[in-house]
Amino acid sequence: MQAILVANPKGGCGKTTLATNLAGYLAGQNQRVMMWDLDRQKSSLDWLALRPANLPAITRLDAERDDVHPKIPESNDWLVLDSPAGMHGKNLAHALKLAHKVIVPVQPSVFDMAASRDFLDRLMEEKIVRKHKAFIGIIGMRVDPRTRAASTLEQFLKQYDLPVLTYLRDTMVYVNAAFNGKSIFDLPHYQAERDLEQWQPLIEWLKT
């Protein structure tokens, strides 16, 4: 089983959007996927509750947020962890211990980058990351890669030697899909063509 943690201390940067779509993608690939929502707001679980029964199944892990040794059924292929804004300290360390991959959505604004700085500093200091036991992928969220904002983000990330895996555009496709408990991978192809394309580098990275 592989665990993927979606994290960034900034609220509203796209963690739940990424986590739910990631789970939707994996489920659509006939993978057994479980979600663990570490956020008190439980947005991922709300989404899961809306998910139509005829779509590829995603199960939920019912464990306390601070459970250090949650019982994860062995039959799973993937565990997707959604996390709350402001996660740090012990909670972050515990989540990292479980994770094989960490996905960090960052919006390219001054505010978002400033809020991500401490987190990325901390992340790079974690033993598990330094030893290359957990891999970090950055996603430029709600941004067009051809803009100045995108190059500013890349410039900011250079100090960490972290490449931007892909950019996901700002679109109601995500918002509308979520209303129905869907990911973009559950939509007719033509409705999310550009977005499915933008996910490709992230999907390739998952396989590494």
Ligand SMILES: Nc1ncnc2c1ncn2[C@@H]1O[C@H](COP(=O)(O)OP(=O)(O)O)[C@@H](O)[C@H]1O
């Ligand atoms: N790429 C996107 N395009 C349009 N809206 C988005 C996108 N990513 C996130 N959103 C919206 O932004 C808001 C915050 O995103 P969310 O995923 O809940 O962030 P977080 O979990 O980090 O707080 C939500 O209303 C979500 O629908």
Ligand SMILES: [Mg+2]
């Ligand atoms: Mg969230």
